[in-house]
Amino acid sequence: MSLWVWLLLSCLFAYAWKLVGYLLPASLLQNPRVSRMAGTMTIGLLASLTIVNTLASGQALVLDARLGALAAAAAALFLRAPFLVVVLAGAGAAALLRLAGWN
């Protein structure tokens, strides 16, 4: 039940972010420092989410089949594959490595 609360609060804040841009005077948000921080935070968050999903298991760091998924996805992205192919490459690599016995 408590997950619902956090989930709905997340939805509320997400909408608040979106709406605030329409309600504030444009000049306020045209601050280049704010815009730049939004850019660096997006990169930082996505890098962090990538590495957490690759290496973390609770509070432990583990090397498992997800490392293969990361490599396969990077290869697909390097070859400019469409997004869906990238995701499938990641899933396929992890599944195959597990089938081969590497967890």
Add this chain to the structure above:
Amino acid sequence: MPITWPPNLLRSPAVRVGLSISVATGLYGVSFGALSVTSGLDFWQTMALSLLLFSGGSQFAFIGVVAGGGSGLAAMGAATLLGMRNGIYGMQLNVLLRPRGWRRYAAAQLTIDESTATSTGQSDPAEQQRGFWAAGIGIFVLWNVFTAVGALAGGALGDPKQWGLDGAAVAAFLGLLWPRLKGREPVAIAVVCALATVLAVPFVPAGVPILIAAVVAAVIGWLSHGRKDEGLEPDIDPYTERHPGHHPGTGHHPGTGQYGAGQYKGNGTSPGGAK
């Protein structure tokens, strides 16, 4: 251009871009739905995220933190921080589209990476309008339909690891990050934040390392203010042809002209990229 409904609407370049992005992004909703239910959310929680939160990057962040054993508070924190850029988009779109009355509240909900990129990629004001609404509504509908498909199918899969769904999450985040890594500085920021995350994982509860990385990134952004910001501004730039020499994807857009959907891909913005 006179607005005649609907045959001429489909001839609008902005509408065509918007609809092709809708299909590509919408399909990707399958992986969100499947990953969400295997992360421990139920069907309706998954649908609530797609219907109400409706911002792919934030949605993946939320379920990513939950899947890693993080608290609801940490999940909310990551999702909310990732949603910050939508506020910047809203400011830009407000200037371009000037929605009034209820349209302003609808436009806000549809303000995501793809609808913003579709709209700001047009130069004609009427096309900017059509591009925004076509992409926004198209993605909203298809993203939710395919989220439902993925959530229903995902629950029937059994052990998600057997199918590599945790690997799919890794790939999805890397795919969202990849188009932003243009130039040395974004790469350096990504590496520093990844390192900060790895160092933090053993010492703090799950989910918190992501927030630490966000703070590190914010500090970098604050301190490096005023320097060359290539690749760090919000996602509008994939459309502005700032780096014509760096995009080998030209083969993607035969004959689609200035507004072609292929150009969207050719410039490295993945469909579904961090809405």
